Amino acid sequence: MPTVAVHNKKIIRTGMKPGNAMQDILSRQYYSHIIARIKKGGNVYSKNGITFYLTDSFGFCYGVDRAVDLAYATREKYPNTRLFLTTEIIHNPRVNKNLLEMGYQFLTGPYKGHVTVDELTAEDVVVIPAFGTDLQTLKRVLDKGCQIVDTTCGSVLNIWRRVESYIKDHFTVVIHGKHYHEETQATSSRVLKNPHGKYIVVLNMKEADHVAHYICQGGDKETFLKKFEKATSPGFDPDHDLEKIGLANQTTMLGSESLSIADHLKKAMLKRYGNKTLSEHFLNFDTICSATDDRQNAVMALEGKKLNLMIVVGGYNSSNTNQLCYISSQFASTYHIENFEDILSSEAIRHKPHGQWETVVTNDWLPKGPVNIGVTAGASTPDKVVGDVVEKILSFR
């Protein structure tokens, strides 16, 4: 369904494409000749003693591609209108800065401008990012009468449909995700659409194990609620709300961990309720986004290439890039950088180690002599950003 009539306006979801002039701008900003050449050569490229191994799948996914196209097409369609984004369109600094330069204003997030949702008018156009927005924000923008362009990815919409079906059947939604991430907040807000909707967000297997333990053996309710204080729906009662659970996930989590968590919770329900009535207590459907899965598998496929190091390019707040960093750090020295400017010299590199919030500078990162470098990028990273990184490294030889 391409459009939905609301408040005499329509939420535009499809049907807008950037025209030729905008396509040229997109191409100048995001296309990389060197990356195109490496892809053509089978994702391997050697020069002056450096061999780059690009993962088979990296960079812009279909959802991000579409969101960026829609944002650019919106500028073209509304050249003289105030344009807003509810927050970052995707978690990539280059893309968000380009949108700022095109006149977009951000209502929240790191690029937040001075206009608030309360100050919007019916003349304004508001773009919703690829990971969606929470229902409260959507309602406030709709109440202002703004034209909305919704770039929410189809894979995220699928999860919302699944979550709504769980709630309809009185199942509590267990979301494998980060409770502070925009996509998870948007998903959990869909749970609360229904007055009896309940959810709990688990970050990792350790937290899932805590839930599994409570399902099997109960425990101290206050301690449990304190632990998941920011990650449960209002009035959550683990004694009652963990009797029927349905699993969902934030699309950019580690796919293998989402599957293990589902399996672990299924075993807990089996232990508690037995096989006969399991389907009355546990539901799970694979909602892992294929683009995330492909990028994670592609990094794993580089294990065995005798890499000296791995470069992971993407926003520091990009969940899927952080997962790629985690995977590659299991088998290679890994540097997660946002762009070529983080490569300070052939001796020093600024990067964010997995699991840390702050960047650090590491010296002697690039070995002398022949070197094999694995390269990948998160789903919100344009080829141009990756190409600039490759060219900067090549400039040292």
Ligand code: SF4
């Ligand atoms: S990572 Fe997956 S869910 Fe997110 S925008 Fe890309 S395709 Fe869509």
